[in-house]
Amino acid sequence: MATALRERPYRDFLNASLHRRFMQSILYPLVVCYGIAIWWGTLTSPIWSWIPFGPVGLRVFLLVLSFLPVYMIRITSAQAGGRNAPSPHDAARQYGFRRAFFTAVFYVLSAFVYGEAYIWSCGGRARLDFTEEGRLHERIKLNERPIYLRYMFAALGLFQATMHMYRDYDRITAYVGRPQSDEKDPRTELLNNAPGYLRKAALYTVQTFTVGSALYFIYFRKVCWDWTYSVARRLKSLGKTSKPTGLSPFLPLVGIFLIQGTLLVFLWQVTNKAFSLLRAQEPLKKGKPLTNDSKDPNGSLINGLKSRNMQVKTAAFWELTIITGRFEDRRKTIFDETDRQKGPTVKQVTDLCLAEIKGVVERINKATAPTPPGAQSAPKPLPLAGSAQRLTKPLIEGQILGPGEPPETRLQWVEQAASQIARTHSSPQNAQNAVAREYLKKGQQKAIEVAQQAESSAKGYKETFAKSWPGRFFRRSLPRVANSVLFSTPYTKRTVILNAVVALTNLTVSSLKEDGPGQFHHLVPDIIRTFTATIKSIEAYMYGLEVHWTDADTLAKPESERKKVEEVDGLVKELKDGLSKQLGAFVEYLEGIGMSRLEIQDAKKLVARQTPEVVQVR
Numbered sequence: 264m265a266t267a268l269r270e271r272p273y274r275d276f277l278n279a280s281l282h283r284r285f286m287q288s289i290l291y292p293l294v295v296c297y298g299i300a301i302w303w304g305t306l307t308s309p310i311w312s313w314i315p316f317g318p319v320g321l322r323v324f325l326l327v328l329s330f331l332p333v334y335m336i337r338i339t340s341a342q343a344g345g346r347n348a349p350s351p352h353d354a355a356r357q358y359g360f361r362r363a364f365f366t367a368v369f370y371v372l373s374a375f376v377y378g379e380a381y382i383w384s385c386g387g388r389a390r391l392d393f394t395e396e397g398r399l400h401e402r403i404k405l406n407e408r409p410i411y412l413r414y415m416f417a418a419l420g421l422f423q424a425t426m427h428m429y430r431d432y433d434r435i436t437a438y439v440g441r442p443q444s445d446e447k448d449p450r451t452e453l454l455n456n457a458p459g460y461l462r463k464a465a466l467y468t469v470q471t472f473t474v475g476s477a478l479y480f481i482y483f484r485k486v487c488w489d490w491t492y493s494v495a496r497r498l499k500s501l502g503k504t505s506k507p508t509g510l511s512p513f514l515p516l517v518g519i520f521l522i523q524g525t526l527l528v529f530l531w532q533v534t535n536k537a538f539s540l541l542r543a544q545e546p547l548k549k550g551k552p553l554t555n556d557s558k559d560p561n562g563s564l565i566n567g568l569k570s571r572n573m574q575v576k577t578a579a580f581w582e583l584t585i586i587t588g589r590f591e592d593r594r595k596t597i598f599d600e601t602d603r604q605k606g607p608t609v610k611q612v613t614d615l616c617l618a619e620i621k622g623v624v625e626r627i628n629k630a631t632a633p634t635p636p637g638a639q640s641a642p643k644p645l646p647l648a649g650s651a652q653r654l655t656k657p658l659i660e661g662q663i664l665g666p667g668e669p670p671e672t673r674l675q676w677v678e679q680a681a682s683q684i685a686r687t688h689s690s691p692q693n694a695q696n697a698v699a700r701e702y703l704k705k706g707q708q709k710a711i712e713v714a715q716q717a718e719s720s721a722k723g724y725k726e727t728f729a730k731s732w733p734g735r736f737f738r739r740s741l742p743r744v745a746n747s748v749l750f751s752t753p754y755t756k757r758t759v760i761l762n763a764v765v766a767l768t769n770l771t772v773s774s775l776k777e778d779g780p781g782q783f784h785h786l787v788p789d790i791i792r793t794f795t796a797t798i799k800s801i802e803a804y805m806y807g808l809e810v811h812w813t814d815a816d817t818l819a820k821p822e823s824e825r826k827k828v829e830e831v832d833g834l835v836k837e838l839k840d841g842l843s844k845q846l847g848a849f850v851e852y853l854e855g856i857g858m859s860r861l862e863i864q865d866a867k868k869l870v871a872r873q874t875p876e877v878v879q880v881r
Contacts, residue, residue, distance in 0.1 A: 270562025272650055273570065276553040276601075277546065277578050284541040285338075289620040291453055291537040295530050296326035302526075303384045318384075325380035326530075332376075334533045337433065340366070341542060343577035344755040345434035349744045355428075357753040367424040370531075374420035377527050378413055389519055394499060395508070405495055407507045408516055410487050411479065415520050416527070418475035422467060423531055434536050435543050449540040453533065460536070461806040464528035468521055553582060560593070561600055561608045568615045573754060580762035583612065587769035591777075597770070598778045609761075609778075613786050616763035617637065617793050623749055623760060623880060624800045624833075630748045631804060712875045739811040742828045749801065749831060757830055764794075768841035772848045787849055788858045794842045801835055845871045 300322035301313050313319060333630040340362060348354035382391045391409045427433075479487075488507045495501060510516055546553045557563040564586075567579025586593045600608035753870050767790055774783040805826050810817050817825050846866060849856075 267495055270470055270559040270566055271557045273554065273563050273567025273579050274572070274575050276548075276563065277567070277575055280546065280548060280553055281542065284544060285334075286539075288449075288534075288537040288541040290332075291449070292330050292530055292534040293323075293327065295533050296323050296330070299326055299526055299530070303381065322380065322384055325383070326377065327374050329377040329380060329527075330534045332373040333531055334538065336427070337368050337535065337538045339476070340433040341435060341538075341753050342433050343349070343435050343574045344750075344758060345436070346750045347429050347743075347750055347755040349747050350739045354753075363424075363428055366427055367421055370424040370427065371417050371420035371725075374416040374423075374527060375413070375530070377523075377530075381523055382412070384411055389515070393495070394501070402501055403501055404508055405488075405492055405501055407488065407510055410491050411510055411516065412520060414479055414483065414487055415472065415475050418478075419468065419471045419527065422471045423528060426467070427535075432539075435539060442561070449537060451538055453536060456536070457533075459523070460532040461529055461873075464525045464532060465521075466794075467528045468524035471524065472517070472520060482867050535568055536787065544577045545585060547585070550584055552590065553578075555593070561596060562603070564607070565611055565615070568612070572840055573756070573759075575764075578765065580616075583616075583766045584762045587766045587773070591773075594769075594773060595777050595779075598774065598780065598783060601780050601782065607780075607782055609783050610786065613767065613783075613790070614728070616767045617628050617789065619756070619760050620767075620797055621762040622751070622756075623797055626748050626751060626805045627800045631807070711811050738813045738815065740814045741808060741810050741817045741825065742830070743833050744811070745805065745808060745828050748804070749834065757834070758842035760834065764834075764837050764841050768844050771841075771845045775848055782814055784852065784856050787845065788853070788856055788862075791842065791845055791849075791853075791858065792862065794845070795869055796837050798835060798838050798842070798869055801831065801838075805831060839870050842866060846870065 276657070277369060297315065297319075303322055304313075304319060315323060344356045346357060348357055386392050386409070389408075390406075391412065392406055393409065395404045395406045484507055492501070548556070552564075553565075554560040554563040564579060564583060567575050568583065570576045570579065587597075597608050597612060600845050603611070604612060746755060746757070750760065770783065771790060775786075778784070805828070808826065810825060846863075847852075850863075854860065
């Protein structure tokens with residue numbers, strides 16, 4: 264089929280779909296805001312207490328403004344795949360200061376808007392007015408209660424921002440290798456998990472109250488009071504005192520924060536979860552692939568497969584997997600389009616999928632390649648002929664001692680220092696003194712023993728720190744290292760690779776009946792060889808991968824369980840399943856299309872064995 268039309272970029276279809284999902288995701292936190300707005304009311308009128316007009320509608324509007332900053336964080340920071348780094352410390356560095364600052368500022372802004380909305384709605388009843396009138400003969404005083412409440416809401420925003428970064432809320436986890444025909448309904452998922460969100464919200468609020476209150480009374484009380492007083496004295500005639508007036512009654516104020524803080528964190532939880540669930544839905548529109556609306560569907564799909572944007576590429580490979588697995592009519596067009604400008608459609612799709620799979624082998628080879636020796640310094644150029652400069656240094660008179668190897672460990676440094684002391688204080692006269700030589704020998708041996716004890720103690724301290732809770736931040740765990748090498752960094756490409764494997768398997772199996780032009784069978788040997796080489800490389804790498812001394816969790820496991828990584832095992836299983844299906848479909852034709860009998864037997868053995876053989880790491 265000729266395809267002379269200019270393909271429309273895949274991003275156009277994806278952005279339109281994401282916009283629809285974004286508008287749907289707003290409905291769920293909006294329901295929570297409506298419930299909170301009713302809770303804040305006085306419930307005096309049977310109609311105006313709940314009808315979404317008047318005071319209730321205004322409170323809902325303010326609460327919507329409070330969760331919109333969270334959507335700004337998610338839209339700008341969403342990633343199709345989580346952060347991938349050998350250790351949490353490396354992941355934190357990859358996250359970047361700017362993104363962390365941006366996340367913290369917008370969560371604090373969200374908490375501030377929520378707090379102001381509550382103070383505006385319930386300030387009089389809860390004694391949260393900006394000032395206290397006092398008695399008739401007293402001047403107006405600044406009220407510390409709203410200062411404390413605003414501070415606690417800001418602390419809650421910082422705590423939530425920390426958890427957002429630590430738990431990687433920006434990760435979109437529902438992109439999977441195989442197409443899903445039974446996706447979870449977001450409404451059902453949110454309703455079923457609502458009690459868990461509420462418990463987590465209460466826990467976060469209690470933790471923030473405990474730490475935040477201690478820091479407030481120790482460090483920040485005077486600072487918050489002085490800053491607020493300096494602003495308020497320009498707006499109202501306040502008393503000259505600049506000392507905090509007190510938080511009494513304190514227990515009702517604590518109850519206000521615990522309840523409202525729990526509701527705020529619950530709103531954040533629903534907002535984040537609704538966004539993630541809607542964003543992670545399959546790339547379909549009315550049950551059909553997104554690119555079906557394009558004048559050149561396969562051209563737009565190829566445009567997405569080539570994209571450098573990971574979100575666009577991930578969605579395009581997921582759609583390719585769905586097309587090759589569910590939509591037979593659309594799959595046939597991939598085989599039929601042979602006169603595309605840059606090559607047949609099936610050839611371009613196959614090459615793009617194989618490039619993602621071969622990338623695994625390339626990253627493994629790069630990680631296991633020996634470190635090249637340090638480049639030697641270039642020799643200095645000789646002076647020109649006729650120069651009076653001396654070409655060689657004068658000969659050294661006296662005893663000549665060639666330089667030894669530089670010390671590398673602490674023990675070698677001590678040995679070198681002790682030897683130097685012995686050589687400095689020795690002479691032909693005292694060398695004959697056996698007593699002096701004996702003392703020098705004992706001193707050197709004592710220094711070595713002290714160095715060994717120091718190294719042993721230092722090693723013990725390091726291991727103790729690695730097992731502690733703060734040490735988790737610096738652990739180079741084996742699963743993290745393996746995932747970083749196989750699936751790239753700083754964000755994982757695992758779903759793209761899985762989708763490429765499944766899509767190639769679907770195309771290979773269906774080509775026997777649907778490849779009318781008969782061009783795909785020439786690509787099958789390269790696909791099988793790539794699958795075979797990738798499985799071998801992964802198994803060889805995992806066999807030779809050593810557990811880092813900081814990885815306390817892996818070291819605590821039995822020896823047979825240490826190198827079982829769920830993500831890596833899932834990729835190997837997908838590769839073996841795909842290789843098995845390809846061999847089953849083309850077993851009678853493989854020798855005729857260019858594969859040797861040895862290659863075929865090698866692939867069959869690889870699929871047949873359940874556990875990897877002991878292979879030598881290259």
